Amino acid sequence: MSRATDSTGRKRPSGAFGPVRDEARDARIIDAVLDLIVESGYADLTMGAVAARAKVAKATVYRRWASREDLVADALESLMLPSVSFEGLAAETLREDLIATLTRSSACLQPQRRRFSAALAAATGSHPQIADTLRERYIAGQREAIASCLRHAQERGELTADRVERLLTPGRLEIAAAVGVLVLQEDLLGAILDVEGIAHLVDQVLLPLIGVTSNSSYVFGQ
Amino acid sequence: MSRATDSTGRKRPSGAFGPVRDEARDARIIDAVLDLIVESGYADLTMGAVAARAKVAKATVYRRWASREDLVADALESLMLPSVSFEGLAAETLREDLIATLTRSSACLQPQRRRFSAALAAATGSHPQIADTLRERYIAGQREAIASCLRHAQERGELTADRVERLLTPGRLEIAAAVGVLVLQEDLLGAILDVEGIAHLVDQVLLPLIGVTSNSSYVFGQ
Numbered sequence: 031m032s033r034a035t036d037s038t039g040r041k042r043p044s045g046a047f048g049p050v051r052d053e054a055r056d057a058r059i060i061d062a063v064l065d066l067i068v069e070s071g072y073a074d075l076t077m078g079a080v081a082a083r084a085k086v087a088k089a090t091v092y093r094r095w096a097s098r099e100d101l102v103a104d105a106l107e108s109l110m111l112p113s114v115s116f117e118g119l120a121a122e123t124l125r126e127d128l129i130a131t132l133t134r135s136s137a138c139l140q141p142q143r144r145r146f147s148a149a150l151a152a153a154t155g156s157h158p159q160i161a162d163t164l165r166e167r168y169i170a171g172q173r174e175a176i177a178s179c180l181r182h183a184q185e186r187g188e189l190t191a192d193r194v195e196r197l198l199t200p201g202r203l204e205i206a207a208a209v210g211v212l213v214l215q216e217d218l219l220g221a222i223l224d225v226e227g228i229a230h231l232v233d234q235v236l237l238p239l240i241g242v243t244s245n246s247s248y249v250f251g252q
Numbered sequence: 253m254s255r256a257t258d259s260t261g262r263k264r265p266s267g268a269f270g271p272v273r274d275e276a277r278d279a280r281i282i283d284a285v286l287d288l289i290v291e292s293g294y295a296d297l298t299m300g301a302v303a304a305r306a307k308v309a310k311a312t313v314y315r316r317w318a319s320r321e322d323l324v325a326d327a328l329e330s331l332m333l334p335s336v337s338f339e340g341l342a343a344e345t346l347r348e349d350l351i352a353t354l355t356r357s358s359a360c361l362q363p364q365r366r367r368f369s370a371a372l373a374a375a376t377g378s379h380p381q382i383a384d385t386l387r388e389r390y391i392a393g394q395r396e397a398i399a400s401c402l403r404h405a406q407e408r409g410e411l412t413a414d415r416v417e418r419l420l421t422p423g424r425l426e427i428a429a430a431v432g433v434l435v436l437q438e439d440l441l442g443a444i445l446d447v448e449g450i451a452h453l454v455d456q457v458l459l460p461l462i463g464v465t466s467n468s469s470y471v472f473g474q
Contacts, residue, residue, distance in 0.1 A: 203452055218432055234425045238460055
């Protein structure tokens, strides 16, 4: 890894100094946060326990994260990165793009990781700022994955700009409904969605709500 | 209250004996379960702690509930009863019926009660049977409230029997999507849905997925 880039792949600002990030060590610390919260909840999480679990000095943790809230926010974000950063193989239709994107999103929501968000959700009563973190880093990430599919469809001419804008208006519920199924899949359905299940989510929920039938790109009236 | 009815209002079977249920005391025990789980999670729940909180003898709790799992199942069901047992004012359209029913369902999901289900959801990793209880008593109750609206609409001739049957086929995701928005509303939207929000959920998500436009009963093709 280049000394000029940090762990997100961005160039460090020129003039930046201080210790270069050790990606493997950072990942170990984030893994420790995920494990500890699943095992004993947010209330019991301390910087010392994270350091001990990751086998690093407590000062190492503090050098990178100011508080356990920051650690938790980055841990949540680490669950989302694979889906949000997906800009790979260009899909040819909105349907294809949604199925590929949601399959990747859903992989972020496998049991161990879902337990992490469930443990955090349980802490929001006594720690309200965790509710914001959960919404901003986790729910927003799922939503953004779908939003990027809509924008690609607009570029391909499958959706009008008006329709995309309307669907992405804050407070509209169409995309929220699809995210809700993804996040709650085990509770709602008693099972994890496989690729076929994701295709059903796209055909039965997302495309009808977007206003596209699953077999064609016919757009029905508003 | 008549000595011949139990706490659900059903007649006791003739020949039934044993202590008559004390509804107020039962409600106090269930409230104690709700409070204790919100405060300290499922792992720490004991029959003794419930008895102490409800100010009853431990034997009183055991006479009515064999285990903490049974207590939790009934506590979950107590959150759902108002919506599921709603057979009151006959709505004249599916839209009206859904808005009235979901407004009542959503009232079951206010912050304190949502925290209860969140605390339970956090326990499913170490107590898998809690996941089943959550699904069978909570998610299924929300789903059933919507299902009864669909059946009423079928009786009124607003929906065909085929369409209702298809929507209620296990594994179909249309109703699951609406339940997901209800259950996750705070996380998805950053707010609790008021009556206007519930109307948006019906107009933007449920009616399009059911195949009815919000302004008429026009049913589009499958």
